[in-house]
Amino acid sequence: MDIKSLKKTSSSHKAKLTIFKTYIDSLLPSKRVNEVQAFELKARLDKILDLYNEFDSVQTDLESLVEISDDEHKEREIFENSYFGCVAFAQKMLSAASADQDAGSVTGSNINTGPSELQIRNKWRTNRGQPQPGEMVLIKDDRLPPNRWLLGRVTTVYPGADGVNRVADVKTTSGTLRRAWNRLCPLPVMFDQKDASAPRGPVC
Structure with a gap:
C-alpha cells in the first residue's frame, strides 16, 4: 500500500x-x-x-x-x-x-x-513461555516467508498489570524493535529432560 x-x-x-x-x-x-x-x-x-x-x-x-x-x-x-x-x-x-x-x-x-x-486468554495466565532478556527470537512478518524474518535478541520486557510479560524490545541488525510476544518466535534451546513437557513461547 x-x-x-x-x-x-x-x-x-x-x-x-x-x-x-x-x-x-x-x-x-x-x-x-x-x-x-x-x-x-x-x-x-x-x-x-x-x-x-x-x-x-x-x-x-x-x-x-x-x-x-x-x-x-x-x-x-x-x-x-x-x-x-x-x-x-x-x-x-x-x-x-x-x-x-x-x-x-x-x-x-x-x-x-x-x-x-x-x-x-489462557496463554497469558501462566508464567510459562514469557519472553526473557537475552533470549534469541525471530520477529514474525506476515509480508515475508519465515526464512526471511528478522533475527534478534530480547533486551527489555514489559509486564502487564498481572506481572506477565506481553511486550518485548528486540535488538536486531535494523535497530531495536518493540513487539508483542505473540509476534515473536523463540529459537529452540537445549533444556533438561525433566522440562521436556514445558515448551516455551507461542506456536509460530
Missing part, C-alpha cells in the same frame, strides 16, 4: 482504540463492574487484543516509507501508551469481578458461572 492508504488504515485503528478508551473511561467512576458489564468488557477486550498487531504492522510499513519517521514514531508512542493502559485497566476490572464472584460462591451464592470464568 502507498503512504496515503497506510495512513488511512492507521487512522482506522486509532479510532477503534479511541472507542475502547471511551468505554473504559465510562467505567472509571464505579471501579467495579456487574455481571453484564463484565461480559461486555470481556467481549470488547478480546476484540481489542488483536488491534495492536494490526496497528503495528501498518505503522512499521509507514515508518519504513517516510523520509523522516519521527512523527510516525511519536504516533506509535501515543498509541501504545493508550493501548496498554486501557488493556491493563480492563484486565484489572475483570480480575476484580472474578474475585467478587468467587467470594460470592464461597458464601453460598448459586451463581457459579459468568465473571469467574472470564479468563483473559
Whole structure:
C-alpha cells in the first residue's frame, strides 16, 4: 500500500482504540463492574487484543516509507501508551469481578458461572513461555516467508498489570524493535529432560 492508504488504515485503528478508551473511561467512576458489564468488557477486550498487531504492522510499513519517521514514531508512542493502559485497566476490572464472584460462591451464592470464568486468554495466565532478556527470537512478518524474518535478541520486557510479560524490545541488525510476544518466535534451546513437557513461547 502507498503512504496515503497506510495512513488511512492507521487512522482506522486509532479510532477503534479511541472507542475502547471511551468505554473504559465510562467505567472509571464505579471501579467495579456487574455481571453484564463484565461480559461486555470481556467481549470488547478480546476484540481489542488483536488491534495492536494490526496497528503495528501498518505503522512499521509507514515508518519504513517516510523520509523522516519521527512523527510516525511519536504516533506509535501515543498509541501504545493508550493501548496498554486501557488493556491493563480492563484486565484489572475483570480480575476484580472474578474475585467478587468467587467470594460470592464461597458464601453460598448459586451463581457459579459468568465473571469467574472470564479468563483473559489462557496463554497469558501462566508464567510459562514469557519472553526473557537475552533470549534469541525471530520477529514474525506476515509480508515475508519465515526464512526471511528478522533475527534478534530480547533486551527489555514489559509486564502487564498481572506481572506477565506481553511486550518485548528486540535488538536486531535494523535497530531495536518493540513487539508483542505473540509476534515473536523463540529459537529452540537445549533444556533438561525433566522440562521436556514445558515448551516455551507461542506456536509460530
